[in-house]
Amino acid sequence: MTVMSRAWGRLTLPGKVIFTAIPLLLALGVALALVVGILGGPIVELASQYGAVLRFLVAATIILVITIPTAFLIIFMEMKIIAFMNLRVGPDRVGPWGTLLSVVHGLKVLMKEDFTPSRADPLIFTLAPVVVYGSSVMTLVVLPFAPGLFAQDFNIGLLYFFAMGGLAVVGLLMAGWSSFNKYSLLGGLRSAAQMVSYEIPLTLSVAGLLLLAGTMSVNQLVANQSGWFTNWYVFQQPLGFLIFFIAVTAEANRTPFDLTEADSEIVAGFATEYSGMRFGFFFFAEYVNVFIVSAMTVALFFGGWNAPFPFPALAILLDPGSLGIWLLLGIAIVPLVGTLVLSLPFLLTRSAMPAWQAIVLGFVLFNVAVVGLLGVWAFVSFDWVAGLLWFLAKTYVFVFTFVWMRATLPRVRIDQLMGFAWKWLMPAALLNLFVTAGAILVVGR
Amino acid sequence: MTAVWYVVGFAFAAVSFVFVTIGAAWLISHRNRGDVHKGVPYESGIDTYGDTHGRFGLSFYIYALLFVAFDIEVIFIYLWAIVFRDLMATGFVSMVVFVAILLLGLAYAWRKGVLTWR
Numbered sequence: 001m002t003v004m005s006r007a008w009g010r011l012t013l014p015g016k017v018i019f020t021a022i023p024l025l026l027a028l029g030v031a032l033a034l035v036v037g038i039l040g041g042p043i044v045e046l047a048s049q050y051g052a053v054l055r056f057l058v059a060a061t062i063i064l065v066i067t068i069p070t071a072f073l074i075i076f077m078e079m080k081i082i083a084f085m086n087l088r089v090g091p092d093r094v095g096p097w098g099t100l101l102s103v104v105h106g107l108k109v110l111m112k113e114d115f116t117p118s119r120a121d122p123l124i125f126t127l128a129p130v131v132v133y134g135s136s137v138m139t140l141v142v143l144p145f146a147p148g149l150f151a152q153d154f155n156i157g158l159l160y161f162f163a164m165g166g167l168a169v170v171g172l173l174m175a176g177w178s179s180f181n182k183y184s185l186l187g188g189l190r191s192a193a194q195m196v197s198y199e200i201p202l203t204l205s206v207a208g209l210l211l212l213a214g215t216m217s218v219n220q221l222v223a224n225q226s227g228w229f230t231n232w233y234v235f236q237q238p239l240g241f242l243i244f245f246i247a248v249t250a251e252a253n254r255t256p257f258d259l260t261e262a263d264s265e266i267v268a269g270f271a272t273e274y275s276g277m278r279f280g281f282f283f284f285a286e287y288v289n290v291f292i293v294s295a296m297t298v299a300l301f302f303g304g305w306n307a308p309f310p311f312p313a314l315a316i317l318l319d320p321g322s323l324g325i326w327l328l329l330g331i332a333i334v335p336l337v338g339t340l341v342l343s344l345p346f347l348l349t350r351s352a353m354p355a356w357q358a359i360v361l362g363f364v365l366f367n368v369a370v371v372g373l374l375g376v377w378a379f380v381s382f383d384w385v386a387g388l389l390w391f392l393a394k395t396y397v398f399v400f401t402f403v404w405m406r407a408t409l410p411r412v413r414i415d416q417l418m419g420f421a422w423k424w425l426m427p428a429a430l431l432n433l434f435v436t437a438g439a440i441l442v443v444g445r
Numbered sequence: 446m447t448a449v450w451y452v453v454g455f456a457f458a459a460v461s462f463v464f465v466t467i468g469a470a471w472l473i474s475h476r477n478r479g480d481v482h483k484g485v486p487y488e489s490g491i492d493t494y495g496d497t498h499g500r501f502g503l504s505f506y507i508y509a510l511l512f513v514a515f516d517i518e519v520i521f522i523y524l525w526a527i528v529f530r531d532l533m534a535t536g537f538v539s540m541v542v543f544v545a546i547l548l549l550g551l552a553y554a555w556r557k558g559v560l561t562w563r
Contacts, residue, residue, distance in 0.1 A: 064459065113475055182493070192505065
């Protein structure tokens with residue numbers, strides 16, 4: 001409690017106002033949701049009139065909001081998995097198994113002093129994290145999370161993805177140049193040289209895949225890979241996948257290629273002079289980028305939201321509408337009976353436990369069971385739920401791989417880095433492209 | 446046309462999200478003015494020496510130049526890849542010629558040693 005009161009004392013006056021305003025705003029939001037629920041009719045009418053605008057607003061809000069838990073989850077994974085790989089315990093104090101530590105990190109960064117060095121260019125210094133973060137979330141527009149669950153399906157989706165991803169270079173250069181610091185300048189220039197060099201093999205490696213698919217829409221590319229897992233493009237483009245994965249690691253500035261930050265050589269690279277939330281956005285963008293590149297690898301080479309094998313269509317066993325009066329009875333009785341049944345083991349075996357605790361535990365267990373059953377029901381009956389789950393599962397396998405590489409591989413030297421991009425990856429990507437084209441020519445379709 | 450508005454609107458949303466967050470952080474964070482030393486660039490504790498935006502390696506520039514040439518090539522290759530099934534042999538030969546010309550440039554750069562970092 002003393003920690004809380006001390007933190008409260010350190011807040012400025014507007015901070016106190018904002019922290020008291022947050023619960024009020026939440027209550028307002030709930031009230032608004034209730035009003036929307038009650039006045040559903042006219043609002044649905046309005047929504048059908050401005051359907052595209054509404055869809056855009058929902059998509060933009062969801063995409064911007066999901067980046068926050070995603071980044072927190074990946075930061076936590078990084079801390080915990082690397083700790084286990086180093087035979088340490090890792091974070092274990094805040095929340096169960098330390099799961100809330102990354103949230104605390106986020107709040108800490110939010111409350112830190114945001115300082116501009118006296119000789120920096122304040123405008124560009126502020127705009128740089130905006131460009132870096134903006135470029136990474138702009139790529140999320142074309143990512144298909146599940147059938148029907150995407151912001152927008154462009155016919156040039158893949159080109160858009162690479163174009164927006166490439167904008168990050170501008171942001172890093174702006175950060176490096178405007179900080180007025182030699183480490184920052186070196187870091188910015190290094191990152192520009194690195195990302196620009198790996199952009200070529202990255203974009204070329206996918207050209208073979210485009211030859212096979214004949215479309216640039218990411219949604220269509222994913223749909224092409226449906227059915228058994230042998231339809232995934234990784235089996236037709238193994239070399240393309242390898243080049244893509246290596247180049248994407250360099251683009252996201254992950255470990256074997258993290259020369260832009262290189263904390264043992266140039267302090268923190270382009271982020272040396274940054275502090276507070278502007279610093280926070282660089283790292284926010286980095287972790288969102290890890291998610292995005294994993295998701296894109298999955299979408300292009302591992303079938304996206306497709307299951308690895310075609311599911312047998314399961315029929316819904318029970319139609320709730322046909323139950324009539326029994327449905328009402330069920331709603332009235334099942335929670336009561338379920339709670340009592342689930343609290344019975346506690347009541348019978350733990351004699352030291354008060355009865356009310358056992359009943360509360362039973363109620364919690366009942367809710368968990370209901371949510372689990374609902375999840376199974378949704379997985380079976382809505383294909384977007386199943387698609388989303390498959391997509392996230394595959395994506396987090398790749399996020400894990402990135403973390404694993406960080407725990408395993410040492411950083412490369414900059415001459416090795418640049419030489420590898422131009423002398424090995426680019427010729428290999430061109431070879432992959434022409435072998436694919438030749439194969440299509442020979443097969444004739 | 447919707448696609449364009451999606452991109453524009455989304456860029457606006459993302460930028461305003463960042464600015465709102467930075468603004469909120471600015472409102473709740475603790476600040477002090479400090480003295481002259483606070484605003485000095487951090488260069489490992491030593492006062493900054495010489496011109497910061499002075500001369501830096503020429504190789505950065507050469508990589509940028511190579512990048513421009515090859516990235517434009519990639520756009521052509523993408524469009525060609527989409528319509529490849531309509532062009533077949535003609536398309537294949539013309540793309541081989543196109544890439545060969547660019548590879549000549551790459552071979553020249555390689556021979557001159559600019560791909561080796563110095």
